[in-house]
Amino acid sequence: MGKVVSKKRTKRDIERLRKEIQCRLDRKKAKLGFALKVIEETRQEAGWLTFIVVPDGLGVRAYDYAHTLTEVEDEVEKEAGEHYILLLPALPD
Amino acid sequence: MSQATPDPWKSVALDSYGAALELNKGRHWRSAVSRAYFAAFSMVSGCLREIGVAMPTGREGPSHGGLADLVESNLTMLRAQDRPRLASRLRNLYRLRIVADYRPSVELVETDVRSALRMMGDVFHWLKEKADGQGCQ
Numbered sequence: 456m457g458k459v460v461s462k463k464r465t466k467r468d469i470e471r472l473r474k475e476i477q478c479r480l481d482r483k484k485a486k487l488g489f490a491l492k493v494i495e496e497t498r499q500e501a502g503w504l505t506f507i508v509v510p511d512g513l514g515v516r517a518y519d520y521a522h523t524l525t526e527v528e529d530e531v532e533k534e535a536g537e538h539y540i541l542l543l544p545a546l547p548d
Numbered sequence: 549m550s551q552a553t554p555d556p557w558k559s560v561a562l563d564s565y566g567a568a569l570e571l572n573k574g575r576h577w578r579s580a581v582s583r584a585y586f587a588a589f590s591m592v593s594g595c596l597r598e599i600g601v602a603m604p605t606g607r608e609g610p611s612h613g614g615l616a617d618l619v620e621s622n623l624t625m626l627r628a629q630d631r632p633r634l635a636s637r638l639r640n641l642y643r644l645r646i647v648a649d650y651r652p653s654v655e656l657v658e659t660d661v662r663s664a665l666r667m668m669g670d671v672f673h674w675l676k677e678k679a680d681g682q683g684c685q
Contacts, residue, residue: 500613501604501611501613501614503613503614505613509651510651510653510654515654515655516655516657516660517644517647517648517654517655517656517657517660518640518644518659518660518663520643520647520654521640521643521644521646521647522640522643524643525636525639525640525643528639529636541613542643543613543643543646544643544646544647544650544651544654545646545647545650545651547612547646547649547650
């Protein structure tokens with residue numbers, strides 16, 4: 456399989472992706488026992504589009520939080536065909 | 549390409565590995581997670597450099613966000629099924645490290661640290677054992 460080339464995404468692309476990611480996070484809420492929310496802030500850098508996902512309420516378990524973001528990132532790549540997407544709990548310095 | 553002397557990132561990796569274990573022993577959960585990730589990041593960075601992967605301009609190591617991708621596309625001395633597993637450990641560890649350092653409102657408990665140390669151990673194991681003698685050890 457050839458290498459997938461990253462692309463600069465438009466505002467519309469970003470909004471569509473945000474909804475896609477939020478929808479997938481919402482589907483995991485019952486199993487997780489806590490809610491996660493994609494915030495407005497994004498970063499495009501070196502071909503990667505980063506979304507920040509924050510807890511939306513109490514009862515968040517750190518490992519499950521981290522692992523869920525990895526799972527959803529995989530789903531977005533494998534099922535929605537979107538590459539070069541990062542879901543992070545915060546934007547590190 | 550194999551080097552006579554290990555890449556300097558590997559010494560950083562071993563130091564961070566030991567620090568993560570010590571911090572865990574001292575019940576410094578967040579710091580232990582942070583060091584566990586950095587140990588894994590450093591070991592992978594050393595391996596990538598030893599096999600000739602170019603780092604971004606002006607940097608000695610890869611970007612954190614793109615590290616897992618570099619593993620999947622470059623560490624071909626690992627078995628094909630182990631590359632995505634290693635990449636997945638790195639991605640989980642990176643996020644756990646961000647929670648540890650940037651999300652103080654999220655409780656981080658001993659079991660989270662155990663998970664982080666286990667993932668760090670997996671990364672070291674795959675890179676030291678399964679790639680043994682093939683350019684990254």
